[in-house]
Amino acid sequence: xxxxxxxxxxxxxxxxxxxxxxxxxxxxxxxxxxxxxxxxxxxxxxxxxxxxxxxxxxxxxxxxxxxxxxxxxxxxxxxxxxxxxxxxxxxxxxxxxxxxxxxxxxxxxxxxxxxxxxxxxxxxxxxxxxxxxxxxxxxxxxxxxxxxxxxxxxxxxxxxxxxxxxxxxxxxxxxxxxxxxxxxxxxxxxxxxxxxxxxxxxxxxxxxxxxxxxxxxxxxxxxxxxxxxxxxxxxxxxxxxxxxxxxxxxxxxxxxxxxxxxxxxxxxxxxxxxxxxxxxxxxxxxxxxxxxxxxxxxxxxxxxxxxxxxxxxxxxxxxxxxxxxxxxxxxxxxxxxxxxxxxxxxxxxxxxxxxxxxxxxxxxxxxxxxxxxxxxxxxxxxxxxxx
Numbered sequence: 001x002x003x004x005x006x007x008x009x010x011x012x013x014x015x016x017x018x019x020x021x022x023x024x025x026x027x028x029x030x031x032x033x034x035x036x037x038x039x040x041x042x043x044x045x046x047x048x049x050x051x052x053x054x055x056x057x058x059x060x061x062x063x064x065x066x067x068x069x070x071x072x073x074x075x076x077x078x079x080x081x082x083x084x085x086x087x088x089x090x091x092x093x094x095x096x097x098x099x100x101x102x103x104x105x106x107x108x109x110x111x112x113x114x115x116x117x118x119x120x121x122x123x124x125x126x127x128x129x130x131x132x133x134x135x136x137x138x139x140x141x142x143x144x145x146x147x148x149x150x151x152x153x154x155x156x157x158x159x160x161x162x163x164x165x166x167x168x169x170x171x172x173x174x175x176x177x178x179x180x181x182x183x184x185x186x187x188x189x190x191x192x193x194x195x196x197x198x199x200x201x202x203x204x205x206x207x208x209x210x211x212x213x214x215x216x217x218x219x220x221x222x223x224x225x226x227x228x229x230x231x232x233x234x235x236x237x238x239x240x241x242x243x244x245x246x247x248x249x250x251x252x253x254x255x256x257x258x259x260x261x262x263x264x265x266x267x268x269x270x271x272x273x274x275x276x277x278x279x280x281x282x283x284x285x286x287x288x289x290x291x292x293x294x295x296x297x298x299x300x301x302x303x304x305x306x307x308x309x310x311x312x313x314x315x316x317x318x319x320x321x322x323x324x325x326x327x328x329x330x331x332x333x334x335x336x337x338x339x340x341x342x343x344x345x346x347x348x349x350x351x352x353x354x355x356x357x358x359x360x361x362x363x364x365x366x367x368x369x370x371x372x373x374x375x376x377x378x379x380x381x382x383x384x385x386x387x
Contacts, residue, residue: 074283076362333373
């Protein structure tokens with residue numbers, strides 16, 4: 001090593017010590033600030049601006065398609081076994097609060113037929129004036145839904161507690177934003193948006209089943225509700241929708257069986273018999289806006305194609321009046337998602353239907369494939385619409 005090399009080495013070492021002394025701590029501080037800002041940005045994705053954690057009770061949405069459907073149990077991948085659902089009917093009918101009781105009396109006075117009109121009564125859901133007056137059918141109100149897990153497999157166990165009620169009480173309870181004498185509303189007085197599962201039974205006078213039907217040639221059946229039905233007139237909805245009826249679904253003193261209710265809907269709305277399909281329960285869902293509960297099913301036809309089902313329906317169905325048209329959509333994630341997001345559909349869905357079709361897709365195709373198709377569909381939307 002020459003003298004020049006030694007001198008250069010000494011000078012380099014001195015400058016290295018000086019650089020480390022002057023700049024090491026500022027560089028560490030700058031790196032710490034970058035990491036802290038990155039962590040803050042990540043946290044901002046999971047926390048609201050006020051610093052409070054985002055609730056896990058978020059309602060179902062796909063891009064710009066927002067619904068009031070809350071998936072209480074079920075993700076589509078794992079079926080809910082029939083033996084895992086226990087339905088209990090409690091004694092004592094639902095009683096409206098004193099300040100809401102006059103609302104039911106108004107409905108009864110307007111809708112109950114006279115003796116001469118009794119022969120012209122219609123089914124409970126019919127309305128609109130063209131089919132006569134509404135029949136006050138016996139129904140069920142939801143006292144509570146309790147979810148637990150089996151000890152080893154962690155499969156879902158659901159306990160559904162019901163109380164007797166009737167259709168007029170249901171109509172009165174649907175007036176959630178009507179002013180009470182003190183200026184409040186039933187929604188404001190009795191419901192907490194941060195505790196969506198806590199609600200009195202008199203505000204939950206509806207439980208039904210919704211079925212996504214898929215034909216043997218892989219077409220999803222999508223029904224449009226008639227303009228004359230009371231609930232969701234003209235909206236596009238599930239293949240089959242059926243409400244629990246105390247008169248029909250409770251033989252003797254037995255509690256209703258939700259799978260049997262779904263089979264009744266399949267028979268009455270599409271003229272399908274149990275041996276023609278496989279039926280799978282996917283979820284329990286709550287429409288938090290109207291406080292209506294639903295059990296979601298998917299049904300795969302074992303032999304009937306779309307054309308065969310059209311031909312079957314053309315020969316007559318028991319409840320033809322409930323639907324005014326039917327679409328058949330290829331049962332693939334991309335096709336169904338594009339259909340859900342169509343400009344002429346996106347604001348015309350019954351509240352729990354998009355969640356039903358999503359779960360049916362997940363059950364058939366897997367969560368990953370469905371979520372990728374949904375993400376691509378949202379990205380393809382015109383600028384601004386996918387926000």
